[in-house]
Amino acid sequence: MGTKTVDEAKAASGVEATNDEEKAEVTKADEVTEATEAREAEATEATEEAAAQGPSGIGQGAGAVVSAALGFVSLSGSWLGTVAGARQQLIGQLRTSSQASVAKQIKAVYGDAWHATALWGGLFALAALIVGVVVLARPAFGTPGKPQAAWIKSVAWGGVVLGVIGLFLAVLKYTDILLGLPSAS
Numbered sequence: 001m002g003t004k005t006v007d008e009a010k011a012a013s014g015v016e017a018t019n020d021e022e023k024a025e026v027t028k029a030d031e032v033t034e035a036t037e038a039r040e041a042e043a044t045e046a047t048e049e050a051a052a053q054g055p056s057g058i059g060q061g062a063g064a065v066v067s068a069a070l071g072f073v074s075l076s077g078s079w080l081g082t083v084a085g086a087r088q089q090l091i092g093q094l095r096t097s098s099q100a101s102v103a104k105q106i107k108a109v110y111g112d113a114w115h116a117t118a119l120w121g122g123l124f125a126l127a128a129l130i131v132g133v134v135v136l137a138r139p140a141f142g143t144p145g146k147p148q149a150a151w152i153k154s155v156a157w158g159g160v161v162l163g164v165i166g167l168f169l170a171v172l173k174y175t176d177i178l179l180g181l182p183s184a185s
Helices: 006-013 020-053 058-076 079-095 102-141 150-174
Strands: none
Touching: 058 102, 058 150, 079 102, 102 150
């Protein structure tokens, strides 16, 4: 990719250069064009190499972060769980008469709301568990010989562990083993 001679530049541009300044400008313009073409060729080559290497793991990383976030939400509570609990509490208040026993009122107003909150926590925990396991199992079905990044494995395992803990706590809350309703007697 050398520079064009003045005669080649004249022939390529169709204009005859008359002095040295015009000749230098034509030569510089040709050099810039050649440099631009070289950069474009290098960029195309780099893109082709990246495509040949396979997937970059961005999806797996995102899945690992989503798993960890869902696991955290299952432990800390979610807006959906809070709304479902409040809705169930309102339903319990509407369906329970004032002459009902105290035990029945407690169960209808607070117990069902507690169970609804536990159910939503369990659903988030289950989602965290499933997403985490899928992220960890993905390399087995992907490009052979390409290892998964260490941080993706770590975050996915964190999501799986949080999902297991959240699911365990949700089951304990739903079955009233953990923080069951107080007795009315």
